[in-house]
Amino acid sequence: MLHIVNKSASERSSLESCLKLAAKGSAVLLIEDAVYAATNGNPAAAKIQAATADLKIYALGPDLAARGMAGRVLGGVNVVDYGGFVDLVAEHSNCQSWL
Amino acid sequence: MSDMDMEDDGSGIVKKFMFLNRKAPHGTVYALEGLEVVLITAAFDQDVSLVFTDDGVYQLMKGIDTKGIEVKDFSKTYRALEGYDIEKLYVDRSSMEARGLSEEDLIVDVNVLSDDEMKNLMAEQDVVISF
Numbered sequence: 001m002l003h004i005v006n007k008s009a010s011e012r013s014s015l016e017s018c019l020k021l022a023a024k025g026s027a028v029l030l031i032e033d034a035v036y037a038a039t040n041g042n043p044a045a046a047k048i049q050a051a052t053a054d055l056k057i058y059a060l061g062p063d064l065a066a067r068g069m070a071g072r073v074l075g076g077v078n079v080v081d082y083g084g085f086v087d088l089v090a091e092h093s094n095c096q097s098w099l
Numbered sequence: 100m101s102d103m104d105m106e107d108d109g110s111g112i113v114k115k116f117m118f119l120n121r122k123a124p125h126g127t128v129y130a131l132e133g134l135e136v137v138l139i140t141a142a143f144d145q146d147v148s149l150v151f152t153d154d155g156v157y158q159l160m161k162g163i164d165t166k167g168i169e170v171k172d173f174s175k176t177y178r179a180l181e182g183y184d185i186e187k188l189y190v191d192r193s194s195m196e197a198r199g200l201s202e203e204d205l206i207v208d209v210n211v212l213s214d215d216e217m218k219n220l221m222a223e224q225d226v227v228i229s230f
Binding site for chain 2: 006007008010011032033040045062066067068070071072081
């Protein structure tokens with residue numbers, strides 16, 4: 001399963017719920033305002049870091065760059081471009097967008 | 100007194116306006132729309148304060164590059180605010196530090212306030228508008 005989260009973890013609980021319910025081995029793609037969670041110093045950074053043990057965490061590069069965050073990505077988080085986004089969707093049999 | 104004089108009296112009222120920015124840029128339209136309203140308010144010669152708190156602090160990040168998401172990079176506009184006599188920019192220290200940021204990470208010079216200082220600033224406003 002590919003989980004997609006698009007809201008800031010400081011504003012919504014979608015990332016927290018996603019990390020709680022994503023099964024081991026699943027992929028989580030952070031896009032739009034959700035990418036802040038994958039940056040150094042963010043309040044959600046520790047949760048993301050811990051989640052990399054059981055989940056594959058991805059963040060969308062263009063969304064990081066648009067927020068001035070390209071140089072602050074946490075270790076263990078994979079940055080993908082739009083092509084990588086398409087690949088992730090194609091590789092997984094199903095995906096869930098957390099609203 | 101002519102009609103013209105009465106109009107002048109009405110337009111001479113100056114109120115203290117605070118614009119409270121609490122949202123990250125791009126994910127929603129709030130940050131951009133808020134900036135537009137700030138510029139309009141300044142055109143009416145009002146006393147404008149701009150506050151960035153919670154995820155709103157992210158609006159002021161240096162190094163923003165929006166080419167990849169094909170939207171306007173309005174972060175440069177914050178640097179032009181001075182030209183519109185908007186010089187009161189405030190950032191909440193606790194929000195900034197909670198995100199691992201410091202003043203050096205921000206695109207403009209700001210006044211960094213403690214929670215108590217922010218509380219007092221908010222209390223003295225005539226109008227507070229949230230974005």
